Amino acid sequence: MTWLTRILSRRRELNNLSEEMAEHLQEKVEELVAGGMSQAEAENAARREFGNFLLIEERGREVWQWKTLEAILRDTKYALRQLRRNPGFSLAVLLTLTLAIGANTAVFSVVNGLMLRPLPYPEANRLAAVMRHRGKVADKSFFDEDEAVDGETLKLIGDNVPTVQAASYSFASSGVNLQTETAVRYIQNQRVSAGYFEVLGIRPILGRTFTSEEDRPHGPKAVLLSFELWRSTFGSDRNILGKVIALKGEPQVVVGVLPANTHVNAPADLWTPLQPSPTGEGGGENYHVVARLKEGSTWDQVNAQLAVLKPPSFIQFAKDNPEKEEFLVSHPLQQALASQAHTPMVILMAAVGFILLIASANLAGLMLVRVMRRSGELATRLALGATPASILRQLMMEPLILALAGGVAGVAMAEAGMKLLTSLLPDSMMPVGGLSIDGTVLMFALAASICACLLIGILPALEIRKVELRPSMNFLARGNADATRQRTRQALTAAEVMLTVVLLSGSGLLIRTLVHLQTLPPGFDATNVMTAQLSLDDARYHNAPAFQRLLQQSQGAMKRIPGVESAAVGLSLPFERGLNDGFSMVEGPDAGKSYMSSSVYVTPEYFRVLRIPLLAGRAFTDGDTATSEPVAIVNESFAKRFFHTTDVVGRHIRLGKPTAVIVGVVGDVTKQPGLFQTAPLSTEITYYFPAAQVPGPFLGLLHVWFQPSWVVRTQGPVNGLTEAMQKAMAEADPSLPFAGFHRLDELQAEALRKQRFEVLLLSALAGLALLLSLVGIYGLVSNMVVQRTREIGIRMALGATVRRAMVEIGVSGMIAVGLGLAGGLGLAAVSLRLIKSELYGVKAYDPLTFAAVLGLLVLAAALSVFAPTLRIARIDPASTLRAE
């Protein structure tokens, strides 16, 4: 019999079976009657012996069915019917699950992009970043790794590690000016060495990559365009190769176009050769190294070859720090790119995981109530021969359908969430190639759905084991079983509160961190100051006189804008990162020693525009010129660190070649530290030098890495200030566009982008957790009121007061909350250590934060306990008694 004819003949066969069994019964009865029984007795006896007629029929029928499949289909239909019957419940569950699974999926897509999905390069697992490793010789667990190396080290790696193909690049891209036929555009340029794209495995869609000739200092000027720039600015011109474009104020030749979305760590519109050298910028750690493992080599060989390299800077370090060691080591490229993102990702993933748990606990509570309501029905079905397994399957079908639907909707929500994340993610947390939903993310969403289904279904499933036939069918004897179920719900609610405590305190600590960083004393006056940045990475300004002329004319024009009080130029501003540069002491016991400091060139009015207080001596003047005595101004931290006093006017330090005299001391300002990145914002040892005394060759180097800012102070708000500033600049040079205009608080916000991202996300999640928990508490208490309506009615009939009944019910709700708070504090104590590295100015165990969280939760919980108990007042003792 084929399966087709089997289906067709199935109904006939089932009819045959029923008829046949009826005949069987008949025959038996007749025989018993013949044996001397009465008809009635015989019928009873025969039935008893035969057993459960319907059940046997069903077993017989099952032989012909795809038993499990059909049962599942039946259960699905039943579950869908149940869900349709309670649209409010279904919608609430679906919404909760969509939010929870969606949030999990969206955050996971970042984890996936950063750590799981292979980088978008061929054989990406053969790519590595080379890093400098510094650590204590004795204590291997303490170390510090930095990706940047200097020119000497770069050369050593290139010459002595034959197991890899190595290339180098500048980590950040920097703004440059591109002159097109119609306008000058400020675009992002990244510098890469010859062989860089070959190492990554990226082929240009047009032309070629850089030759080693072009990668030499002062080599031929060559440019590679990004696909996007080629399309938008050059109209996808297929004859672009060999054409000369005006970039950075000089003619440069286009040698190739790269495919779309090529950038690695920083957005770039075009690429120019790195042209690394052991001197100049190569004298400091300004190069990053990416390496591809050659065929037949191993990473162990690579690391062994790297470890023996000792560039001069390492030897110097070993001399200065005998107890420490420094060596080179390779790390998988993906890991190196994601290293900054690790802790925030763990925090966020834990937070969304908590949301899923809290949501599931809520829904498990709701499910439990539904199962409790159906316990009479379930007991009846068990009595009629349903197996516990079949009932379990049916009960799990509802959460499964809801969870899978929630999963599908969650993925759709994650899609929207990823767009939001893309706009919020700080660069250090943005995966190469962006966020996307791939197979791994879908698997994760499915796993999250199934996880939610199990969490929601497990408690009700455990409960049906406890369904006892007699008491369930007898409504008067049910109190006891209900009481244990209430305890289960209380425990669920306590667990929700517990997780909420952790999330709220975590976000509380991050908020305190952000507030601390935002309210650091700035050290200057930001009101009525407008700043504008532009690129001077421009061949025309690599000589001091041209640079001076530009500063003079532009500042002069800006001062003439009505409402402008003063104008100045500086290489960097407060809230920005400064240039790290070396200097040496020429006086005192430390004479001859070299140190690193933050350094800023400024025009004379810089301190006045920003109102940075002058503590001693004088500010720079127009008298400080290229031909006058070299001068410097140091900040308070610098003076105290190197001279142990602020009385340093007249002392000398050596900046590069000339020895400069310190003419003034200014107050510290808050900035992004560049030397020791111990916090996103802090003060830092800094010296200032006059823009007029920057040597010509140094200008080119400075402006490759830094875009100077023009700052003006106005008397009050000035209409059209930015246009006027651009116009003033055009008077000095019409081909220099400002990249953008910013108030200083915007610079501060940009510096705290990662912190703001963390606060925003974690606070949103903590808020969601709080909401879910309150709903959970409300559900628990209102269910208790419903359950005990009869009891309360009787007691009120016997003279109990409403207030007393409210207190009694309320107390059992508050017990759950109290247990949750206690557990939450314990869990927070363990888990908040995780967050430590993200905290500034506040300890992980911050009493104020904990007190605020507890206060908030107790208050909110008390409200959601109190609200449902109000219904007690409406209980009418007479009607409850009549309902008995």
Added chain:
Amino acid sequence: MPCYNGCVKTQEQRDLFPGALEMMILQTLKHKAMHGYALAQHIKQSSNDLLQVEEGSLYPALQRMLKAGWVKAEWGISSTNRRVRTYQLTPEGRKHVQREVSSFERMLEGITRVLAPAKAR
């Protein structure tokens, strides 16, 4: 606990191994086509009342064998003039019972050998 999956019970109410009922039904049908009631009676009698077939097991077992194609069924009139559904062995069923019985006998022989010396000791 009811016994659904084709078990026959001894008088001590011990379940026989799975497949025992099928084997006995097939063996019984080898000699003569029979209807359900007669089958149950026959097994009971020929085992000297030692084995009792539960109707609850008999019919699902018959359905399984129908599906497997070991037996076929036809409606007819019994000797007692009653409308009955008679089961008949198919050639396939005949082969199956041959195999089953011989493997069962081997198993039984094995069990007997194991049990015999234990008794002797």
